[in-house]
Amino acid sequence: MSSTPILSVSDLKKTFPDGTRALKGVSIDVMPGEFLVMIGSSGAGKSTFLRCTNHLFKPTSGKIVFEGKDISAVKGRALRDARKHLGMIFQGYNLVKRLTTLENVLLGRLGYMSSITGALGIYSREDRLRAVDLLERVGLGEQRFKRADQLSGGQQQRVGIARAIAQQARLILADEPIASLDPKASDTVMSYLHQVSREEGIACIVNLHQVDYAKKYADRIVGLKDGEIAFLGSPEDVTDEVIKNLYGEKGDKIDD
Numbered sequence: 499m500s501s502t503p504i505l506s507v508s509d510l511k512k513t514f515p516d517g518t519r520a521l522k523g524v525s526i527d528v529m530p531g532e533f534l535v536m537i538g539s540s541g542a543g544k545s546t547f548l549r550c551t552n553h554l555f556k557p558t559s560g561k562i563v564f565e566g567k568d569i570s571a572v573k574g575r576a577l578r579d580a581r582k583h584l585g586m587i588f589q590g591y592n593l594v595k596r597l598t599t600l601e602n603v604l605l606g607r608l609g610y611m612s613s614i615t616g617a618l619g620i621y622s623r624e625d626r627l628r629a630v631d632l633l634e635r636v637g638l639g640e641q642r643f644k645r646a647d648q649l650s651g652g653q654q655q656r657v658g659i660a661r662a663i664a665q666q667a668r669l670i671l672a673d674e675p676i677a678s679l680d681p682k683a684s685d686t687v688m689s690y691l692h693q694v695s696r697e698e699g700i701a702c703i704v705n706l707h708q709v710d711y712a713k714k715y716a717d718r719i720v721g722l723k724d725g726e727i728a729f730l731g732s733p734e735d736v737t738d739e740v741i742k743n744l745y746g747e748k749g750d751k752i753d754d
């Protein structure tokens with residue numbers, strides 16, 4: 499791993515208009531290719547952190563440096579450019595339901611096309627072949643002509659992973675990618691995500707409720723509590739005491 503972070507967040511704060519202080523000064527560096535998992539109880543600020551990082555929410559203050567560029571206050575074209583290498587796997591923010599699986603992967607190429615070819619969906623042969631290849635890598639080669647809304651939840655998340663690679667993402671933000679999946683589908687999605695992170699050198703920040711999955715896959719774990727980092731360390735350092743501090747009780751377990 500290189501020693502320059504792909505993402506460097508300093509003193510990020512987010513206060514919502516109703517006065518809720520969701521982030522109270524979060525600082526973290528994410529290294530290229532690093533698989534970081536964020537845990538913490540409901541309302542701790544995990545989603546807000548990811549949404550501020552990709553500007554779905556406007557941060558109240560703080561600095562966000564992505565690929566060496568300060569993107570804290572970018573807008574319009576500069577924001578689109580900044581997001582070019584930022585993959586997102588969000589619940590309900592993921593696929594265009596009426597398009598096929600393959601077309602959804604190809605959407606990852608839009609940032610690299612002119613607005614006309616993009617609007618007309620004129621993808622190069624190279625992009626198409628690569629998209630088919632990527633779907634095969636996430637075990638969905640056979641499903642490529644199926645409409646996205648006919649896929650299972652786990653399959654949809656895997657399309658999101660393929661699309662992020664097509665997009666040449668350098669960082670994937672995944673907000674509870676396995677929240678509504680059964681244990682088998684959860685493990686499949688997590689292992690594909692982890693595998694592409696390793697193989698492509700794509701850094702990931704994954705918000706999870708399940709502590710066991712966090713321990714199984716993470717290089718480092720961030721524990722958020724009341725909008726602040728309460729734990730930052732390796733999976734082995736997540737002791738029962740850490741869990742008790744974060745959740746006030748034992749963390750969720752993989753129940754299969």
Ligand SMILES: Nc1ncnc2c1ncn2[C@@H]1O[C@H](COP(=O)(O)OP(=O)(O)OP(=O)(O)O)[C@@H](O)[C@H]1O
Binds near residue numbers: 520539541543544
């Ligand atoms: N749009 C909003 N307006 C006001 N408060 C909000 C808004 N979005 C989130 N919050 C509040 O900010 C805090 C952090 O919420 P956030 O969704 O980031 O937590 P989380 O850790 O992702 O929780 P969960 O695991 O349940 O998704 C909570 O108190 C939440 O109620």
